[in-house]
Amino acid sequence: MNAPSRRAPSLRRTLAALAAGAVVLPLAASAPAGAETTGTPADVLAQVMSREVTGAHTYERLEALQQATLDHGGTRVSGTAGYDASADYLTRTLTKAGYQVRKQPFEFLDYDILSEKGSVVAPAARDLHPVIARFSVSTPEGGLKAELARPAGKSTGCSADDYAGQDVKGKIVLVDAGTDCFITQKQLVLSQLGAAAMLMNVNSPNANLNLRYRMVPPSDARIPTATLSRAESEALRADAANGPVTLDLDLRGNNTMTKTYNLLADTPTGSADHTVVMGAHLDTVDTTAGANDNGAAAAAVLETAVQLAKQRPHVKNRVRFAWWAAEEKGLAGSQYYVDQLTAAEKAHTALYLNLEMIASPNFARMVYNGQTATGPAPAGSTRISDLVTGYFARQKLPTIGLVLDGRSDHTAFVNAGIPSGGVNAGADTVKSQEWADLFGGTAGQMLDPCYHQACDVLGGINKTILDQNARAMAWAVGRFAVDTSDIGPAAQ
Secondary structure, eight states, rough: OOOOOOOOHHHHHHHHHHTTTTOOOOOOOSSOOTOOOSSHHHHHHHHHHHHSSSSHHHHHHHHHHHHHHHHTTSSOTSSSSSHHHHHHHHHHHHTTTTTTEEEOOOEEEEEEEEEEEEEEEEEEEEEOOOOOOOOOOOOOOOEEEEEOOOOOTTTTTEEEEEEOOOOOOOEEEOOOOOOOOHHHHHHHHHTTTTTTEEEEEEOSSTTTTTOBBOOOGGGGGOOOOEEEEEHHHHHHHHTTTOOOOOOEEEEEEEEEEEEEEEEEEEEESSSEEEEEEEEEEOOOOOOOOOOOIHHHHHHHHHHHHHHHHHHGGOOOEEEEEEEEESSSSTTTHHHHHHHHHHHHHHEEEEEEEEEEEOOOOOOOEEEEEETTEEESSTHHHHHHHHHHHHHHHTTTOOOEEEEOOOTTTTHHHHHOOOEEEEEEESSBBBBHHHHHHHHOTTTTSSSSTTTSSSSSSSSGGGGGEEEHHHHHHHHHHHHHTTOTTTTTTTOO
């Protein structure tokens, strides 16, 4: 239920506060009684926004978004009715709040799956359930039959040294997932060694979980590649320990082009010379309605936009809210958006705030830390991280840092030199005991056990971290909507 509404501060008090270099803003009806806020204009709007954007209201947005998804096919895959219905819901809500919403249409490289079958031929016949990697090279029509091999060295198979003394030419090689390198690198190594195909054990705590990976970039695809669950992978290894194993794989797909669009909405006030972009991907994979990945984040961006609309006289820097398409198909929507920016528009983009999987059931409270896998992110990224981490610290909520890796929509902004940050509650990373001690939850399980699975539904949403992450990002938007002056080289 809504909290009692409050009367706005008197004009005399407001003028006096402004003269003193502070601001007193009226709070909307949902703010706690007695919660009048003073401070610098940036501090005030940040605090107002963190009070107005609640987990409860965000969850209501998420419920509506998920209903639109379920009513139109059950997924939000880009180019489908589910994506369109969800975008229509966002558009209606934003328009009612006073925004002019625009679609940014584009085409992206997609992948049609034609076959993903597998079996053990010998020593004893049984079916396998491979999941082909997107953009994988296809086996010949009718399949590929070859002997199974494994790396003699490190099981992740990231370098030729892992196959020293082995002949894997013409064989199907089983490797493990891991943090050493991406799947694309593993199959490049095997291609150079003459392997016929690659299978990768997803190596999840859930023995029956399988996930679809992708070749990044698609042009690096060399040999047929698919994943297997840990259970099937371990059974194959047990067979191989007793003698030769022969597999039959039929893995085929075609590259194709798909039409879709990003959804963008700008505040009507605020300078375009210091544009703040807040975004989350709207699309899902084809196996789920995606309540956490990435419905919760999309709903939080929506609720932030609705609440900021009520504070438009205080917005000094334009805020652009974005819902990206085709993130699950290779970060295509956010990359297209950045590619369309002119040099001047890039220079006038002060920063990007990314929301990704912000309500994971077994969460870790992660803040992007201003670093990439290879070094510092663009100047100003560390300052964003420090400010968001500081917000959580004032709430006595511990955080851990997360590098700005290549797994979400910040990637295009980082590569374009735009300061970036945000929050993430976790996907397929396995929670350590140290993290369980820090955040609660279950050690030894994925941060989101339903990552890319049909069970990613509303019942799995962790409402505690949803509330905390939504408020933190609303705080950041309020702060930067007034002041981005410290996001620059000096802040690094």
